Amino acid sequence: MLAKQTSLLIMGRGYQHATCLEAALKIKELSYLHSEGILAGELKHGPLALIDESMPVILVMTQDSIYPKVRSALEQVTARKGAPIIIANDTDPSFDDGRHRVIRVPRTVDCLQGILNIIPLQLLSYHVAIARGCNVDMPRNLAKSVTVE
Template sequence: VVGSSIARSTHAGSYTHAGPEIGVASTKAFTAQVTILTLMALMIGHQKGTLTTSRYRQLINELDRIPEKIEIVLDSISEKVKYLSEVFKDSSNFLYLGRGYNFPVALEGALKLKEISYIHAEGYPAAEMKHGPIALIDEEMPVVVLATNQSAYDKITSNIQEVVARKGRVIAITTVGDSAIKEIAEFVIEIPETEEPFTPLLSTIPLQLLSYHIAVLRGCNVDQPRNLAKSVTVE
């Protein structure tokens, strides 16, 4: 943010130009910063020759379409997310799984649920599910799986099957038109298809909304979560 203490203290930086972040949970800041980091990666890739000029322009054009696709997500999933919030508002634990670009999204989803609804949640790389988290899965465990990965689709589908086999309740975030995962997951939330590097900008939204609606149903103050502050001034 222009004029912030971080901007004044650092030697270089990139402004998000998204305005001040009022919410303690920093949902806007997350999306804005992911966008900036993605742009930086694209520009560096182009300068290094990793991305051809035509591919670079193709990706930039798709990034320009992301705001429109975010509007589609907000319009299309609202009622579904409210319903899922009613179903899972009394859960004691959540597990979030993602691969590749979607692993940080799993971490963000788990963090937001912890911060504003006070439900224990853990984000984990789906590839590591068998190295611990699978022991937690039973009929009482909601498992949010980010299943939009084009590059790891078969593997993430296999993860969902393993969760279902252990009676876990799967909430799958998929791309529109994915019929295969609809057949195995108990609940599905669809988002528009986009270039894989931009998937987090869309797949984060259902998770943030789920956290918000669950928190409201549990009577939590989403604007002022307990024990949290907008700025952390001590280590």
């Protein structure tokens, strides 16, 4: 259960890297859980050393032009006994075997896929925060404001 963890890695590539960064930010802001958005292509430059059976990982792996490269990241994570939660398209048969925990999202054009992918990650952030006993309506030390003149 993510609510009991102390750290979380969220990985993706291409357009989805920004999705991972935003998801990590939302999780930090609401649940005070250390989370990092990581470029999946940079795994071998440090983050891979953190992967084991106890490190929670979310892998944003929707079907786009760099899908094979993200699949390589999945293989690297699972080779180190990682058990990622995968954000995948509802049309992707690769995860129908039940070996992975998968959150399905509709498929759309590459440049808009992140809009659909962030929704379950925002919901995850909310539910992890609630499970940790955090006040999602008044996050601590969050200084965001709108100035109206």
